[in-house]
Amino acid sequence: MKNNIQNQLSHDWYDQPLPSNVSIGKGSWLYSSYAFRHYNSTQTSGVIIGTNTGLYNGTFFDLGPEGKVSIGEYCSIVGAIICTNKNVIIHDYVFIAHEVVLADSAFAQPGIDNKEKTGCSSTSIEIHDNAWIGMRAVLLEGASIGEGAIVGAGAVVDFQVPPYAIVAGAPGKIIGTVKK
């Protein structure tokens, strides 16, 4: 993947460069390197962002040393906090709204080795193609959002959501399916 943005973003107000293990695809936009304020990933590719993806104000990568995030193409992430010491995978055409939090546990802290449980798979959260995450939703370890599914505003999800389902509430419940 070609990195079209220099280590120092040209439009940035924050004077820190991007971490060296971050790659951003062609046609993608990141609001500031401030997104990596609490970034401690030591993995060879800590954050991979695909092409034509927008990461807007308020997005943060609060990764612990083993944290890894990959984001596909044509995603719009309008201010989500990703706090993990595991793998978070976001596929293509995903919409994520304001103040959404993706974390290993509800009590995770920024950039710290948040290892509470053991024996879990290393993938913490996965969001499949074309899913839509509403404002202030919380995705915890074990959340897997199926293709085209919708997570309502303020919903809390830590389970597998089938493709094209609609989830709402805290704790989240499947309340319907999307008409295709």
Place this chain on the structure above:
Amino acid sequence: MTTPLFFKILLVKRLGVMADKFDEIKGTWNYTNLPKNISIGKDCWFERKQSFDRFRSKLDLGLKIGSRVKVYTWTTFNIESRGFLEIEDDSILVGAIFMCADHIKIGKRVVVSYNVTIADSDFHPVNPSERIEDAIANAPYGDKTQRPVVMTKPVVIGDDVWIGVGVIILKGVKIGQGARIAAGSIVTSDVPAGATVQGNPARVLENS
């Protein structure tokens, strides 16, 4: 090494780049500019001065923070003129927005996660006609002294409580020692010590 706080602040101010050598206080901003009615204990860590932007308490002591408290970017001390917020030792505030008109007390070793709001008031009257008065008095150039009295009730959070992502805690709530509040909960009534609560409104989970 126990350098008095005052000298550390001076050093941080003078040397700027040296700031990172002090694990206890990071950031090159000048802590001496904080209002006089804020008391901060030893070895605290504050990420941004902006956390204090909405502090406007007129009490002799409006904000009291114990020792070794860690405060991240997203935390906001939104304290009104008669408000008093108290935070005890070793607490970690990741993203707490405190909306304090009366009194909020946070115990020792409390962990508060992202996007959490803790309020001790409704900030507007419930009665519709009083709310019209409030809207007029609260206009950009309105007479704010004419605002009606709004109900407030102190919030008390005990030691070792963990508050999950996106929780909202409303006025008058008392949370007992060691309780856990699951992500996305709206807490409207008291939580017993050691319990785990979840949902809107938050209810005690049976297996806790």
